[in-house]
Amino acid sequence: MTQHPPPGPGFGPPPPQYAPTPPAYGPQPPYAQAPQPPYAQAPQPPYAQAPPPQQAAAGPDFLAVDKRNAVVVDASGVAFETSGLTVEFRWPEIRGVHYRASPDGKALMVAVVHMDGRFYECVVEARPRTRLQEWFPQLAWVLGHYRPMG
Numbered sequence: 001m002t003q004h005p006p007p008g009p010g011f012g013p014p015p016p017q018y019a020p021t022p023p024a025y026g027p028q029p030p031y032a033q034a035p036q037p038p039y040a041q042a043p044q045p046p047y048a049q050a051p052p053p054q055q056a057a058a059g060p061d062f063l064a065v066d067k068r069n070a071v072v073v074d075a076s077g078v079a080f081e082t083s084g085l086t087v088e089f090r091w092p093e094i095r096g097v098h099y100r101a102s103p104d105g106k107a108l109m110v111a112v113v114h115m116d117g118r119f120y121e122c123v124v125e126a127r128p129r130t131r132l133q134e135w136f137p138q139l140a141w142v143l144g145h146y147r148p149m150g
């Protein structure tokens with residue numbers, strides 16, 4: 001049988017990744033403070049305010065929505081929502097926007113042509129059917145505002 005050395009006064013502090021988190025109101029024990037290199041940035045206090053969100057410039061917008069899909073055209077660009085998935089296209093990355101009625105005349109079909117030639121499409125049902133005739137002049141006016149050359 002081999003002899004083991006007698007146990008020391010204790011095992012010492014736990015490694016930093018297992019150290020208990022001290023309460024925010026009291027001093028931290030020396031083992032919980034990880035040394036920081038001199039070039040590290042000071043941590044942000046938890047009460048620091050987030051910068052205010054940037055809002056797009058005010059301007060006209062267009063919205064067509066049905067049960068599953070939506071098309072939004074505004075100052076930031078064009079957005080499609082299809083079955084819960086949203087794709088946003090900013091004006092600088094858009095080569096063109098095309099729209100027309102579906103072959104049966106019951107839906108608005110909008111396509112965005114990306115600068116690299118790819119195109120994306122969204123179809124929104126118009127219920128009642130007369131809504132489609134309301135959407136065409138609105139969409140033409142809003143697209144003309146943001147893309148006067150087409």
